[in-house]
Amino acid sequence: MSAGLAANDPGIADDQTLPFFLRNATVRGRLVRLGPSFDTIVTRHGYPEPVAALLGEALAVAAALAGALKFEGVFTLQAKGDGAVRMLVADVTHAGHMRGYAQVDDDKLPKGPAAGAERVSALLGKGYLAFTVDQGADMDRYQGIVELQPGGLDESVRHYFRQSEQIDTGLKLAAQRTARGWRAGALLLQRLPKEGGTDLARTLLADPESDAAAQASADEWDHLMALTGTVSDIELTDPQLASDDLLFRLFHEEEGARLGDPHRLQDKCRCSRGRVARVLLSLPVEDREHLRVDGVVSATCEFCSTRYLFDDAALERLPEIGEEP
Secondary structure, eight states: OOSSOOOOOSOOOOSEEEEEEETTTTEEEEEEEEOHHHHHHHHHHTOOHHHHHHHHHHHHHHHHHHHHOOOSSEEEEEEEESSSEEEEEEEEETTOEEEEEEEEOGGGSOOSOOOHHHHHHHHHOSEEEEEEEEOOTTSOOEEEEEEOOTTOHHHHHHHHHHHHSOOEEEEEEEEEEETTEEEEEEEEEEEOOSSOOOHHHHHHTOOTTOOOOOOOOHHHHHHHHHHHHTOOHHHHHOTTSOHHHHHHHHHTTSTTOEEOOOEEOEEOOOOOHHHHHHHHHHSOHHHHHHHEETTEEEEEOTTTOOEEEEOHHHHHTHHHHTTOO
């Protein structure tokens, strides 16, 4: 990739995270565009449109934050509130495997049109937003929690990084149904702190290609935030607008602007018969018996809706099945 941004027409690249760098890499960004993978996830569950859009925003921001991390494992974004959406989960692995689901109380769904912060507040209500980085049993798990902000997921994420990680963060989210199905997008910018910062801050902003110690000035940052604010929901979700073309529109005149290598995203659940068997094994025998109906225990994955059945013969073989991947 050349040092600067360039307008190209390589074909529209869906389901990817595209990193970019501005102000000689003192400002790092991620542009996420979700198409068929998100459409498959949301269509599988048949969520009401406001819930589907909220899940799209969650998947897009989870992909943007996971794409900024240097890790091997799973990044999870989870929101819990007292609104119509009791729980919202989106997670992305370092390999780009993505999944998500929402627990919905239909009786609390808002009636009539609602947009923006009003829509999110009605759906999530009061609660918290949690970020978790899980790199396996041999590594410490990182978790950050912030109270849900009235402005929605984007304001909650900005508030978290501003208060907990001391990272100036700009974020624009969008999700909507188009003629080509459900689509979502996220534009994330973060400013390198002058010095120090938390462990997560240093991890998020790690760039092996740059040892820049400076920080973009307040005026420069404000200018970039103004540019980010001009991005419309339609631009973030337009199936005819390539990611690099959108970034070129916004930042081609900025100092030190360059693109990184895109990272593919795909709808891929991590559930398996072996994982479900291990969960069943963790339950007391009495509880497993309560789950048995007509001699069969069934379990359905909340993420991908795959149903696993265990008859008497399979239940006797649970320890053996639990050793499967």
